[in-house]
Amino acid sequence: MDTIFTHKTVLLNATVNALVARDFNAKEEWVHLPVPSAKVDGVFVDGTFGRGGHSRYLLSHLSESAKLFVFDKDPLAIQEAQRLQQQDQRVHIIHDGFSTMQEALKEHGIEKVQGILLDLGISSPQIDDASRGFSFMKEGPLDMRMDTTRGITAQEWLETADINEIKEVIKNYGEERFAFQIAKAIENRRKSSPLRTTLELAELVSATVRTREKGQHPATRTFQAIRIYLNEELEELSRTLASILNLLAPEGRMAIISFHSLEDRLVKQFIAKAVNPAAAISRHLPLRESEMPQALLKSFGKIVATKQEVEENPRSRSAVLRVAERTEVEQ
Numbered sequence: 001m002d003t004i005f006t007h008k009t010v011l012l013n014a015t016v017n018a019l020v021a022r023d024f025n026a027k028e029e030w031v032h033l034p035v036p037s038a039k040v041d042g043v044f045v046d047g048t049f050g051r052g053g054h055s056r057y058l059l060s061h062l063s064e065s066a067k068l069f070v071f072d073k074d075p076l077a078i079q080e081a082q083r084l085q086q087q088d089q090r091v092h093i094i095h096d097g098f099s100t101m102q103e104a105l106k107e108h109g110i111e112k113v114q115g116i117l118l119d120l121g122i123s124s125p126q127i128d129d130a131s132r133g134f135s136f137m138k139e140g141p142l143d144m145r146m147d148t149t150r151g152i153t154a155q156e157w158l159e160t161a162d163i164n165e166i167k168e169v170i171k172n173y174g175e176e177r178f179a180f181q182i183a184k185a186i187e188n189r190r191k192s193s194p195l196r197t198t199l200e201l202a203e204l205v206s207a208t209v210r211t212r213e214k215g216q217h218p219a220t221r222t223f224q225a226i227r228i229y230l231n232e233e234l235e236e237l238s239r240t241l242a243s244i245l246n247l248l249a250p251e252g253r254m255a256i257i258s259f260h261s262l263e264d265r266l267v268k269q270f271i272a273k274a275v276n277p278a279a280a281i282s283r284h285l286p287l288r289e290s291e292m293p294q295a296l297l298k299s300f301g302k303i304v305a306t307k308q309e310v311e312e313n314p315r316s317r318s319a320v321l322r323v324a325e326r327t328e329v330e331q
């Protein structure tokens with residue numbers, strides 16, 4: 001049963017404003033202004049539908065002829081999108097990773113879009129539902145797949161992966177100092193009996209990692225790492241960023257909400273490179289000003305949640321929203 005789990009959308013006003021409001025230049029404007037009442041036309045993409053918090057609000061600012069393509073890997077998110085589609089024919093659903101957006105939109109005859117939203121990571125229903133295996137606080141099977149219809153579970157991976165690979169994943173995707181010790185403990189444990197549940201893994205990590213960061217469960221980083229790896233979260237993001245410049249129409253906007261530094265770094269570097277492509281060219285090349293590559297994106301900066309939003313929705317604590325607009329320059 002999914003209905004008891006709800007998701008509180010983060011940075012709702014600022015994100016939708018960033019996508020639909022026109023005639024603003026400074027960050028202060030899109031963060032604080034109410035979303036304009038004039039309806040906006042065009043094609044928009046919500047790459048991470050979740051429970052549709054952003055999508056619903058965005059739709060209320062789109063014209064009757066606009067289209068909203070929504071993606072999610074999670075079958076339960078797709079069910080929710082289907083419920084929305086029954087009430088609103090502007091919604092088009094794709095049950096797949098958002099990195100497939102360029103090809104998927106092409107199949108619908110769409111080459112350019114006016115706005116792309118990504119609210120990365122997992123939703124509250126995914127964490128709160130113990131049977132999904134994302135939470136180290138609740139007993140459940142070690143699954144951790146966003147898309148439960150394909151791919152291998154965390155249990156299968158922990159049983160079969162090379163121990164060096166497990167160490168590298170925990171180190172790189174969890175930025176965990178004790179990755180080696182944790183991987184070793186997993187190796188020892190699986191010689192006697194397989195790790196089957198979330199609490200078994202959480203307890204194993206707690207027993208191995210003595211040092212704790214203030215207020216953080218010792219297994220936080222390990223769970224984050226396995227989840228990022230199994231769901232190919234960083235690869236999905238990198239592939240999508242690579243296609244965003246092609247997909248966005250001139251003046252089209254991208255709004256991306258990240259929840260940890262690995263994601264945010266990718267988004268930040270991508271925007272910085274597109275804002276100033278000339279920086280990548282050697283100073284020693286004899287290029288005239290007119291031959292230098294021009295900006296492909298204009299950045300509207302980043303924001304984080306206000307103190308009030310964090311109090312009302314603790315999940316917004318680590319959210320960083322970055323916004324940029326496509327220029328007219330061809331790639």
Ligand SMILES: C[S@@+](CC[C@H](N)C(=O)[O-])C[C@H]1O[C@@H](n2cnc3c(N)ncnc32)[C@H](O)[C@@H]1O
Pocket residue numbers: 007008009010047048049050051052053054055071072073074077096097098099119120121122123124146233236237
């Ligand atoms: C933070 S939630 C989005 C919440 C949504 N904005 C709302 O207000 O309800 C992230 C959602 O994106 C999905 N997701 C994460 N990475 C994805 C990817 N690469 N492709 C498709 N869906 C993804 C997850 O399954 C989850 O449902």
